[in-house]
Amino acid sequence: xxxxxxxxxxxxxxxxxxxxxxxxxxxxxxxxxxxxxxxxxxxxxxxxxxxxxxxxxxxxxxxxxxxxxxxxxxxxxxxxxxxxxxxxxxxxxxxxxxxxxxxxxxxxxxxxx
Numbered sequence: 735x736x737x738x739x740x741x742x743x744x745x746x747x748x749x750x751x752x753x754x755x756x757x758x759x760x761x762x763x764x765x766x767x768x769x770x771x772x773x774x775x776x777x778x779x780x781x782x783x784x785x786x787x788x789x790x791x792x793x794x795x796x797x798x799x800x801x802x803x804x805x806x807x808x809x810x811x812x813x814x815x816x817x818x819x820x821x822x823x824x825x826x827x828x829x830x831x832x833x834x835x836x837x838x839x840x841x842x843x844x845x846x847x
Contacts, residue, residue, distance in 0.1 A: 746842040748809040752816045753789070753835030754800045754823050760830075767795045770830065777826055778802065782819050809839050 756774075761767045775786045782804070790799040802819050806812040820834040 745807075747805055747807060748812050748839055748841050749803065749805050750809075750812040750816050750837060750839045751804075752802045752820055752837050754802065754820065755833045755835070756798045756800070756823075756827065757831035758796050758798065761796045764792065764795045767792070767798060770827070771798045771800070774823060774826055775800070778819055778822060781822060782815060784815075784819060809841055813837055813839055 756770070758767055758770050761770065771788065778784060778786060784802050784804045786800055786802050788798065789801050790797070792798070802816065804812055804815055804819075806815065816837045820837075823834070824832045
């Protein structure tokens with residue numbers, strides 16, 4: 735059985751990211767914040783199969799900063815997927831102020847282009 739192909743033989747695989755900033759005016763504690771953030775992360779992971787990380791220190795109970803990352807063989811598909819992730823985040827949090835950063839796509843993760 736042949737082993738895995740070397741990196742030199744693989745075509746470049748685009749990597750994309752999207753920043754999501756959430757204001758949670760109804761949160762009165764870190765526990766309230768955590769419930770909103772955890773629910774959103776679970777929903778987006780389940781629906782889109784993406785990686786999500788909290789990018790702040792979680793010391794302010796009424797704001798959260800998340801970064802979503804995904805990989806695909808097709809940059810256009812990846813951009814569309816991240817657009818749908820952002821739309822879904824906004825729809826999932828109707829009582830919160832959600833702002834989206836620009837979608838970043840790296841066509842060749844090895845060279846950073």
